[in-house]
Each structure stands twice: as C-alpha cells, then as structure tokens.
Amino acid sequence: MMVIAVGLSSYNVALFHLINHAFFVEALLFLGAGAVIHAVSDNQDQIKYGGLRVFLPLSYSVMLIASLSLVAFPFMTGFYSKDFILESAFGQFYFSSIVVYFIATIGAIFTTLYSVKVLYLTFLANPHGPLINYKQAHEGDIFISLPLITLAIFSIFFGYITKDIYIGLGSSFFADNSLFIHPSHEIMIATEFAVLTIFKLLPFISTIFFSVLALVLSEFFPNLLLAFKFTRFGYNIWGFFNQRFLVELFYNKYIIAFVLKLGGQTTKIIDKGGIELIGPFGLEKGLLNLSKNIAKLDTGIITSYALYILIGLIIYILIYTLST
Template sequence: MGQSAGFAEGDGHFGIDKRGYLTFKLTQSTTDSQILFYVKKTLGFGSVSLQSKLSNTHQYRVRDKNNLITIINIFNGNLKTKAKIDQFKLFLEAFNNKYETNILFIRFRYIVSQKDDIQFSKSLAYLINGYVTYVKSYDGYNTVVNHRAITTIFSSLIGLFQQDIKKVIAYSTMSQLGMMVIAVGLSSYNIALFHLVNHAFYKALLFLGAGAVIHAVADNQDFRKYGGLRAFLPLTYSVMLIASLSLVAFPFMTGFYSKDFIIESAYGQYYFSGTAVYFVSTIGAMFTTLYSVKVLYLTFLTNPNGPLINYKHAHEGDIFMSLPLIILAVFSIFFGYITKDIFIGLGTNFFIDNSLFIHPSHEILLDTEFAVPTLFKILPLIFTVSLSILSLVLSEFIPKVLTHFKLSRFGYNVFGFFNQRFLVELFYNRYITDLVLKLGGQTTKVLDKGSIELIGPYGLEKGLVSLSKNISKLDTGVITSQ
C-alpha cells in the first residue's frame, strides 16, 4: 500500500508506512542535513533523525494530521505532471479515508492555480469526475443539443397519436426530458435543474389526475371512450387544466418560467445550430400543445363516448386522492414565479458552492434575458395559443375534416406510423428480438437440453443404468456347486 500511494517530488515523499501511518518524508545526505533542520525550524513541526548509517542519510518526517495538511498545501500548487497528480490523489484519498477530510477542498488549491483556461477546465472537470463539462469548442454541445431537440419532437409526435391517457403523459415526460438535456447541452445546468423541479409538480399532477379519471371510469385508460366527464369530475378537470397550461408554458404558470427560458436560451447562443434547435424545440412545444388539448377535449369536453354504466358510477376521489391534487395544482401555478430568481436569477447565490459550475464563456443568461428579440420570445406562445384554438375549432365545429383524414389511406398510414413509434419497435422485434429468441432457443435445445444434460444428472443417471444393465448380464443365473 505504501508503495502505490507514495509520491516523490525531488527528495520528498508522501506515503503510508508498514504500520499504516500517513507520513511525509524529506531525505537528504548527512552532509546536507542542515537543510532538514532549517525546514523543521521554518515550519515549526516535524522531526529530523538519522535514517541509515549505511546510506549516510538523514530524514525529516511529519505524521500529525494538521501538520500533514500544511505540507499538502505547500506541494498542492506545484504539481505539474499527470503521473504526480495521480499519485498525489492516491495519498489524498487515503488521507480522506483515515481522517474524513474533504479531498476536493484540499485539491482545489491546485486547480485554481492553473493559469491557462483550457487546463483549468480540464482539471476542474477531472476534479469532480465529469460533472463539469469541458469542451474545447461548441461542437460537443451542439451534438448534445441537436440529439435532445430531436428527442423532444420524436416523443411529442408519438404522444400525439396515442389513445392511452397514461401513455400520452408518459411520452410527454420524455419530451420534457429532452428539453432538460437541451439546457444541459447549452451548459445551462441551473435552467435544466429549474425545469426538472417545475416539471415534477405539473407532471405529477397530470399523472394523478389521469389516475383519478381512470378510477372514476372503471379502470378504462382509452380516452376515446371518455367524454363529457367535466360535469362528473369538476375538481379533476380543473387541476388537469392547470397542469396542462403549465405543461404548454402558458404565461405565468410554473412551466412558463423554465420551458420558455430553455427555448430562448437556444436562440441566445447566436450560432446557426442554436437557432435551428430553437425552431425544432418550438415545433416540439407545438405538438405538446396539440396532445394536451387532445387529452382535455376527449376526456372532459366532447360528447360522452363511453358505456352508460361508467357515467352512473363516475365520482371524484375521497380527500386522500383530492388533497394531493390541490397541493400540486397550487405549486403548478406559483412555484415557478416564486423560485425563478433563486434558480436562474442574475446574481443568485443558490449555487454559490459551485455545485453547478458554468464556465464563463458558456454563460448565456444575459443574452437570453436582454438580447433575444421580442418576436422570438413570444413565438412559442403565439403557436401555443393558435394551435389550441385551431384544434378546438376543428374538433368542435368541423370534426368531419379530422375524420376524413384519419379514414383516408394516407391518414391511416400516418396515424399507424406515429402510433407504432416510428416503427422502431417493429424493426427491433422483427430483426433483433426474434433473432435473439431463436438463438436462445437453439442454445437451450443444443446445450441446456443436449450436451449439458448428457454430462449432468440426466447423463449420469443414464450412464449408471446402462452400466448396471451390462454388469447384470455377466450373471447367468446358474449357481454351480463343487
């Protein structure tokens, strides 16, 4: 252990001796031992002794915890090679395990001593094991952002063509996760965390509201067989309306303060890829509006489409089901407004401990807040309101347009394509799952029920039976006497 944890810097050595003591040793020849006494006098601690008469050397040694920390801090800003840093880290980990100190705090002095920005970012990312992103250019961010923008649209489109109320909400969650990772790709970790917390409230409210509806209609999850439930479930309708408004980022709802800010942040990058992600995210938000209106309309507003018995027994839940809905509804309205300045306000000290570190070159809050044109700030809202009105008008006043489209061959293919999740599962099941199952079947047939059984208990049994039969044949059954 002492060998692996040791670290040498000149004639100095951090290590663990055979008895498990953490020590710092500084060795000099006996002729130069005055240097060691000078070090001891200057520092005010440690001991100097003759190390070996044969090698003619003296040694300065430190074992005390507080004194070791002083020595560590002396060396901490002067280690330049990766090998030395890695060996030094081993010693610090051993030090931390024994004394339960904070290695990260001890090592931070070395990190901030780096003069070069690139080396600073590399070292800081290495320090906290990748929780701080280091990218030389925006290419790495663009890759993350573009993929997550596609995820947002992908999930929104799938959710739009589902008929299971819980599936729609689940795919909505995937879409919002895409939004969060877009923020991460923009290096806006505080915005991503803000949206995560906001999203937790209104998405939990949607799931609980859907559960209340399913409970009221005899566990039926197909919202095509709902309709007209507003009169039977007024509280559930109210809270799901609040949650849906927050989901589509309607102004001054909780979701508005984080979701819209993520979309604006993409435009605030002032890169072509950022602008492209802005429009892709806006399109994803449009589909979010469509499936939110679809769920509300088919569940609560349209004519009843379910069996009569479901409406006879439809009822609100008891206080234990209703109280969480009310609490989450309050948070879905007010939480974003109350905590915006805490999470993403300029000058907030919520992350003052650098638990979320954003490199200054990636800071975009100012540009997002003050430099994005007003048109691009309100464009998602314009699309949200316009599509909500359009979808309600089509559903309520000219439903035949939607019916004819769905019954046409083109509409049937479009609906099937998105309902079956872009046929990804069909491809996966046909060309991957089936192949793996067939391979597993052959493996079972040849090995589990074949060769393994022959050399296992079954084979042993058959072998013993065959052997005993052959031995019994040696007996003729005739007893001879002399």
C-alpha cells in the same frame, strides 16, 4: 427539454425544469389520469370518455392546470423553465443551437396538440362511454384529492417563486456546491437581453394558435377532419403519426427481433448449456455418476475389502511421510 438544457451546458436550467416537470407531469398528470380511470370503473379506453367535466370538476381542474403548465402557458410553473430553455437554445446564436430551437418549438407544438386532445376527449367532448360509468363516476376521497390539489398549487406557483433561485441573474444558490457552469458556457445574459422578442413569443403564439385550431376543428368541423383522414394523403399522414413516426415499426422489426433472437440463443446455449452444465445440472449428474461408481466397489467379496483397506493404508502412509 432537460436534455437540451444539459446540451447547452445550462445545468441549473436543466435542474430547474426537472423539478418543475416533476410537479405537473410525473406527478399531477399521472395522478389525475389515475383519478379519472378510478372514477369511471377502471375503464382505460379514452375513446369511451367524454363529458366528464360535469362529473369530475376537481379532476378536470387539476388536469387543466397540469396541461397549461406542460404547454408552458405564461406564468404557470412550466413556463419559467421550458420557455427559458427554448430561448437559451436560440441565445447561443450558433446555427446548430438555432436549429435545436426550431425543432424544440415544433416539439412543443405537438405537446400542445396532445394536451388539448386529452382534455377534449376526456372532459369536453360528447359522452361516448357506457351509461353505467357516468352513473358511478365520482371524485376520489381525500387521499386522492389532497395530493392533486397540492400538486396543482405547485404547478401554478413553484416556478414563479423559485425562478430567481435557479435561473436568476447573479444567483449564488449553486455557488458553493458541485453544480458548476463554466463562464464561457454562460448564456443567460444573451438569452435575457439579446434574443429578439418574436423568438421569445413564438412558442407562446404557437401554443395559443394550435390549441385554438385543435379545439375548433374538433368541435365545429369534425367532418372536415374525417374527410381529410379518408383521403390517401390524410390516411398516410395519420398512419405515420399514429405509428410514432414509424420509429416503433423499425424498432420492433430490426431491434426487438434481433434482441429476442440473441436472448433466445443466449438462453439456449449459455444459460441452458454451459452454465447449467457446470452448475446445478452438471453437479447433479456428476454426483450421481460418482455415487454409482462408488456403489460398484461394494462387491460382497472379503478379499476386495481387504485390498481397499491396504490401498487406503498405503495412501495414508505416503501422505504422512510426504508431510513430515
């Protein structure tokens, strides 16, 4: 979303979303995930979670707050920047920006689905983990809980408190610093007053609809999901999404393989070859050869030593003569 805002030349909105995003994703969701992992004896297999809402009420509360803010639920911190970016994309009224709006809205739907999946599998579903994990499940101490509570408060209120500073109409917060937006790229007025209400509400409607759909299917119709998954079409769809749209397959097969091969050849030819030859390995071999050749001068014959002394004297006289 931040990259979309930068592409729209709405740098203040991008910065606003970056700061908001830091509270509920980079901080709260990750710390909350760490608190859950710590509580269940460092088990990181989410399939072996479930039913932890009773055992970890604080972790469930902060993860719920972070997820609601992530999916831009109204009046949460993420709502004030994420939805504004979507509206700004539509508010340019170019074909390309409208396409970006719909693509970003679809992306927001997937964000909603995986957020609901995290909450459902971890806290709401039937327990699937070892009994010992549930017996030992506990909230973290004050050093874990206090940051979670603080970040949860920011994930609720920060967007509302600071929205007029960052994206308020006529705000002069960035007037005297380097964050400059050319007047021809200013789209806030069109975003605020020209975008139809249906397109402002579409992300919210999609969020609510797909959240309810995911919960209902997971809780009341799991057999329907399994039956669909085992059909040929469902299996292909599941495989496509499970393999990250086949991006990782393409990436590992064509890019990673090429990079590893290139790196191997670079190490073999340049690092192990040229650099070591003129570096430590070559220096070592050169000094050894030089010392062996110098050692050969030690013949034990006095006339040879006298010759060496004479050659040294002649070289010294020549150097002295040339320097003067």
